[in-house]
Amino acid sequence: MNMQNYKMIVLDLDGTLTNSKKEITPRTKAALMRIQAEGVKVVLASGRPTGGIMPLAEELRLAEYGGYILAFNGGKIVDCATGGVVYEQQLEETIVPYLHAVAKEAGLSILTYQDATIVATNKADEYVQLEGFINKMPVEQYDDFLNQIVYPLNKCLIVGNPTPLYDLEQRIIAEQGERLSAYRSADFFLECVPLGVDKAQSIDRLIGTLGIDRSEVVACGDGHNDLSMIEYAGLGVAMDNAVEAVKAVADDVTLSNEEDGVAHLIERLWVASSGN
Numbered sequence: 001m002n003m004q005n006y007k008m009i010v011l012d013l014d015g016t017l018t019n020s021k022k023e024i025t026p027r028t029k030a031a032l033m034r035i036q037a038e039g040v041k042v043v044l045a046s047g048r049p050t051g052g053i054m055p056l057a058e059e060l061r062l063a064e065y066g067g068y069i070l071a072f073n074g075g076k077i078v079d080c081a082t083g084g085v086v087y088e089q090q091l092e093e094t095i096v097p098y099l100h101a102v103a104k105e106a107g108l109s110i111l112t113y114q115d116a117t118i119v120a121t122n123k124a125d126e127y128v129q130l131e132g133f134i135n136k137m138p139v140e141q142y143d144d145f146l147n148q149i150v151y152p153l154n155k156c157l158i159v160g161n162p163t164p165l166y167d168l169e170q171r172i173i174a175e176q177g178e179r180l181s182a183y184r185s186a187d188f189f190l191e192c193v194p195l196g197v198d199k200a201q202s203i204d205r206l207i208g209t210l211g212i213d214r215s216e217v218v219a220c221g222d223g224h225n226d227l228s229m230i231e232y233a234g235l236g237v238a239m240d241n242a243v244e245a246v247k248a249v250a251d252d253v254t255l256s257n258e259e260d261g262v263a264h265l266i267e268r269l270w271v272a273s274s275g276n
Contacts, residue, residue: 013045049155073193122141155191159188181195181198
């Protein structure tokens with residue numbers, strides 16, 4: 001395997017690129033700046049909204065190096081250099097009142113994103129607050145949620161305690177599984193996204209526009225929503241803190257997100273092979 005054939009690295013954020021403080025460590029940042037300077041494309045792929053990824057993209061100077069943001073688990077691809085949307089999938093407007101109703105019935109909060117703000121039915125909900133913390137985005141309460149939101153939406157997130165949320169996930173899949181994808185990115189986060197949204201499919205679309213082959217892509221992640229891209233990439237890498245299902249399909253396992261796992265991977269793949 002010639003290490004220097006990789007032209008793109010796709011990174012999940014939470015549990016992968018960032019540590020528990022949601023920060024990129026100096027060592028990981030230095031490694032990413034180094035490979036970008038050598039022409040490797042960096043793609044940040046997350047369930048987060050665009051606004052929750054942008055600060056990290058700015059920190060890594062993706063606009064300067066022609067990197068990309070893959071937001072909403074692949075529902076929207078943004079070219080950092082131009083700010084242009086390469087591709088996006090939108091939720092059917094008619095499905096949102098249904099999601100709002102079943103969440104309310106289950107006593108759970110629902111939220112979505114309007115520009116750089118998280119808007120929610122219950123601002124005080126601890127899990128709504130957590131989504132604000134993760135994304136470093138302000139949270140606003142919409143008492144008349146369905147009439148206040150502005151379409152198009154790329155995603156709704158239903159949040160709450162794991163047991164009722166699991167039951168609701170099963171109900172949504174049974175009742176509306178032909179119209180949208182619903183899955184959990186964490187025990188307390190239920191992602192409701194357009195049908196067929198996934199990281200691998202979006203990477204496939206993106207590399208098609210760039211003339212990069214999937215064998216030249218490295219993908220690194222830790223959660224269930226990273227499974228598809230880890231299977232898809234030429235080199236799929238699991239973090240040491242990844243769920244077992246991800247480790248099972250990965251070609252390689254690096255250190256955890258608390259131990260600079262991404263930096264470790266980059267140093268092994270690119271720096272070691274360039275003989276420096």
